[in-house]
Amino acid sequence: MRLRSIVTILILIILAAVVAIAGSMVFFVVDETEYVVVTRFGDPVRAYTEPGLKLKWPEPIETLYRYDNRLLIYEAGEVEFLPKDKKNIILDSYVVWRIDDPVKFLKTVKDEMGAEDKLRDIVLSELGIAVGNYELAFSIDRPGRDETGCDDG
Known part of the structure; x- marks a missing residue:
């Protein structure tokens, strides 16, 4: 038993x-x-x-x-760009992003590393275009200038 x-x-x-x-x-x-x-x-x-x-x-x-499914932050880090006046500038940038469609996300980039690779390409390309259209001197604040960048008088 x-x-x-x-x-x-x-x-x-x-x-x-x-x-x-x-x-x-x-x-x-x-x-x-x-x-x-x-x-x-x-x-x-x-x-x-x-x-x-x-x-x-x-x-x-x-x-x-x-x-x-929360907000995610991608930091591109410091990158050197060349503005219109050919004076180097170092920019640090970040992107706040979120996955809206998980199935589409899986099909296109598979994981967060793949998404960050695509984000890096997009961010660096757009920053390069934007910085390349401006002169560094116009972005420095000088006394006597209003917010439009025009000198007084």
């Missing part, structure tokens, strides 16, 4: 472990600060934007991609 109760307890422990492992493979939680895109064999099939407990097929069939 004693051996039978030990075997029953072991079977229950093993069964509980199997249920816990199987549950962790098919259930997942979407946090309120993230989007989750579920892909089946690499193709996006659905996106979750609301928090809660969700269901999916096990890992080889469906894969999860988690993205932050």
Whole structure:
């Protein structure tokens, strides 16, 4: 009788472990600060934007991609530019951005590193164009100038 109760307890422990492992493979939680895109064999099939407990097929069939839905900050760092008057200027810039469409984000850049690479290209290009159109002397504040950059009198 004693051996039978030990075997029953072991079977229950093993069964509980199997249920816990199987549950962790098919259930997942979407946090309120993230989007989750579920892909089946690499193709996006659905996106979750609301928090809660969700269901999916096990890992080889469906894969999860988690993205932050809060405001993200990308810092381009210090970069040297050449204005119209050919006097070097060093600018430090940053971009505040957010993922609006997680499926489109997955298809175009895949992850935040890919997005930051694209942002860097765009920011440096636009800053180069903007700085290249101005002379550095016009951006320095001198006494007697109004906010339009015109001298008094």
